Amino acid sequence: NTAAEFKKRNIPVSAIVLDWLSWDDGMWGQKSFDKKRFPSPDKMIEALQKDNVHFMISIWPTMDEKSENYKEMKEHDALLPGVNICNAFKKEARELYWKQAKEGLANYGVESWWCDSSEPVTPEWNHLEQPVPQVQFNEYVNATGDIMPVEKSNAYGYYHALGMYEGQKKDFPDRRMLILTRSGWNGSQKLGVTLWSGDTSASWKTLQNQLVAAIQFSLSGIPYWTFDIGAFFVKKGINWYWNGEYDDTTSDPAYRELYTRWLQLGAFLPMFRAHGTDCRREPWAFEDETNVFYNAITDFIKLRYNLMPYIYSVAAKVWKNDEMFIRPLFVEFKDKAVLDISSQFMFGPAIMVCPVTTPMYYDRSGEAIEAEKTIKVYLPSDCGWYDWWTGSYYDGGQWLCAQADISKIPLFVREGSSIPTEKEVLRFPDKQGKYQPFELYEDDGITNDYQKGKFKITLV
Numbered sequence: 382n383t384a385a386e387f388k389k390r391n392i393p394v395s396a397i398v399l400d401w402l403s404w405d406d407g408m409w410g411q412k413s414f415d416k417k418r419f420p421s422p423d424k425m426i427e428a429l430q431k432d433n434v435h436f437m438i439s440i441w442p443t444m445d446e447k448s449e450n451y452k453e454m455k456e457h458d459a460l461l462p463g464v465n466i467c468n469a470f471k472k473e474a475r476e477l478y479w480k481q482a483k484e485g486l487a488n489y490g491v492e493s494w495w496c497d498s499s500e501p502v503t504p505e506w507n508h509l510e511q512p513v514p515q516v517q518f519n520e521y522v523n524a525t526g527d528i529m530p531v532e533k534s535n536a537y538g539y540y541h542a543l544g545m546y547e548g549q550k551k552d553f554p555d556r557r558m559l560i561l562t563r564s565g566w567n568g569s570q571k572l573g574v575t576l577w578s579g580d581t582s583a584s585w586k587t588l589q590n591q592l593v594a595a596i597q598f599s600l601s602g603i604p605y606w607t608f609d610i611g612a613f614f615v616k617k618g619i620n621w622y623w624n625g626e627y628d629d630t631t632s633d634p635a636y637r638e639l640y641t642r643w644l645q646l647g648a649f650l651p652m653f654r655a656h657g658t659d660c661r662r663e664p665w666a667f668e669d670e671t672n673v674f675y676n677a678i679t680d681f682i683k684l685r686y687n688l689m690p691y692i693y694s695v696a697a698k699v700w701k702n703d704e705m706f707i708r709p710l711f712v713e714f715k716d717k718a719v720l721d722i723s724s725q726f727m728f729g730p731a732i733m734v735c736p737v738t739t740p741m742y743y744d745r746s747g748e749a750i751e752a753e754k755t756i757k758v759y760l761p762s763d764c765g766w767y768d769w770w771t772g773s774y775y776d777g778g779q780w781l782c783a784q785a786d787i788s789k790i791p792l793f794v795r796e797g798s799s800i801p802t803e804k805e806v807l808r809f810p811d812k813q814g815k816y817q818p819f820e821l822y823e824d825d826g827i828t829n830d831y832q833k834g835k836f837k838i839t840l841v
Contacts, residue, residue, distance in 0.1 A: 383663060384397055384429055384432055384434045386663070386665065388432060390665070390679075392664055392679050392682055393682060393685075393686040394434060395433065395434060395435060396435040396437055397435075398436075398438070398654070399436070399439065400439050400495070400656070401439050401497070402415075403419070403439070404448070407445060407447065408447065408448040409443065409445040410440075410442070410444035410448060410450060410451070410465075411444065411448040411449065411451075412440055412450055412481045412486055413449075413486065414489065422489045423489040426491065430490070435493060436490065436492060436493070437491075437492075437493040437494065437495050437559070438486055438491050439496075439497045440482060440494060440495065440496060440545075441497050442466050442467040442478070442498065442499065442541055443466050446465055451465055453477065453481070454474070457473065457477055459471065459477050459478070461528040461529055463527070463528060464528050466501050466502075467541075469501075469541040469544060470529065470533060470536075470537070475548075476544065476548065478545075478548075479544050479547070479548025479549070482494070482545065482548070483552055487552070487553065492553075494545050494560050495560075495561045496538070496541055496542055496561065497563060498563065499542070499562045499563050499564040499565075500525075500538065500564045501538075501541070502524045502528070504520040504521060504523070504524040505520060507621050508621055508622055509621055509622065510622050511622040525537070536566045537564065538562055538564030538566060538569065539565055539566040539567075539568060539572075541562070541564075542562055542565065542569060542574050543572060545560055546558055546560065546573060554829065555827075556828070556829075557573070557827060558572070558573030559575070560572060560573050560575070561576075561577060562574055562576055562577075563576070563579050565603060567602070570603045570605070574603070574605065575607060575651065575652045576598070576605065576606050576607075577606065577607045577609065578606075578608045578609070580609070580623065581613050581623070582623045582624055582625045582626070583614060583626055583636065583640075584612070584625070584626050584639075585639060585740060587612055588612075588639065588642065588643055588646070589738045589739075591608050592646060592724065595646075595707055596709050596726050598707075599705050599707035599709070599726075600709065600712075604651060604699045604704075604707075605651045605706075606650065606651060607650050607652035607653070607654055608650070609654075609655070609656045609657050610640070610647040610655040611636075611639070611640040611643050611655060612625060613658060614657070614658060614659065615627050615630050615636065615660055618659070626745065629747075630659055630660035631660050631661065631666045631667055633747050634747050635743040635744065635747045637667055637674040638674065638740055638787065639740070640674070641667075641674050641678055641787060642737045642790070644678055644681055644682075645677070645681050645736065645789075646734070646790070648682070648684060649728040649734045650706070650707070651696075651706045653685050664678045664679050664682070673787055676788070677788050677789075680788065686803065687803045687804065688802055689803060690802060690803060690821060691729065691731070691732075691801055693823075693826075694801065694819065695728075695730070697838075698822075706728060707728065710722050710727065710761060713727050714761040714762075715763055716761040716762040716763055718761070718762070719759065719761050722759055724736070725759065727795075731795050731798035731799075731800055731809075732769070732795075732800070733793040734792060735756065735790060735792065735793070741753070741787070742787065753782075754784065755783060755784055756783055757781070758780065758781050758791050758793070759781075760775055760776070760777045760778065760779055760780075760781065761777050761778070762778030764777050764795050764811075765796040765812065766793040766795065767793065767794040767796065767809045768792075769794055770784070770789055794807075794809045796809055797810065797811040798816065798819075799818055801821050801841050806819070806841045818840040819841050820839075821838065821839045821840075821841045822836060822837070822838055823837045823839070824836040
């Protein structure tokens, strides 16, 4: 029904994700469908695929002790000592874990995996106050040290993903791997992994921190990263440090503004996804075409999909040339003025993204505020720049007050760029009227044949 509503409203969507509770009631971590709620999962997934909508499901290394998966793991000595968690460091345990996922999920058409809780312990959960980083790290090391060698604790997420990657590659070699995981380690990028920032709280401060995290994470060598658009926790809820701030959720204009700005930034991440608890995240949760937030949300979803030829071609260079999606300005430009700028980044080689991370319309109580609908943006001096929205040209090396009403965030294009879109190739010539052609990458988008050289590159 969700995919059908997107189609009815002419809003692009390429994946539906089923989070936890796909299993029978109470059987946490069981890798099979609840037959009462999902009597024909294969037909459901097939119907989605006919509309070019992929299907992802979440799986957990932690299993309820009453579940069949747990009993089988215990019988085969495939658990970490003293707990109900798969011992992903053990090859035989990884193979059994995949066998369970294959029999209960992959055989029904599940093609991509959300490997949740892949730390696999979270001692900070439900803390009243957030520990300082050193204390939080020590708590994690102590908790993992009870069940695994401490020197391996950071690598658990890698091995968890490795088991899924190796299993699918063996049994479904034509299925391109996609794993969304909360934790990874050096080498995770070779396993088809995207990491996300985990459960976050709905606040402007969190959004500001997520922007910085996106830039920093890109420097780690793992190119695919994302977040929960709108944050995971929205309401104040239980009394702990990771609470949200918006009990009225999508009916609160203050949260609508925050969500819209979060989504506008998310449209320029390697993976573009909305997820969370407390409220629905579909665009129609924000009313309809009569609402400015709904229009801004749907416009940026459509912008993301219109840019897909550019984004997919950047992804090819990430794969072939070890390039980055999210590029800190100091990586791209010699201008020393960019060294301290963490509020802007390049998305691929051509587009500079300048997110809005402060409220302009409503305060925390939902009262309307008077604020300038502009933000300060720096244009690096290495080149000239085009305003994406107006087409106006600006010399580099200057600060601008860029327009940033709710319908947009400032986007600038490096002069000399060519950007392929679904509709046309956009040109942004330099002062001499010249531009660089762009390498448009194409493959079947589904199989692993691209690894055998079955792809097409066209200069456009």
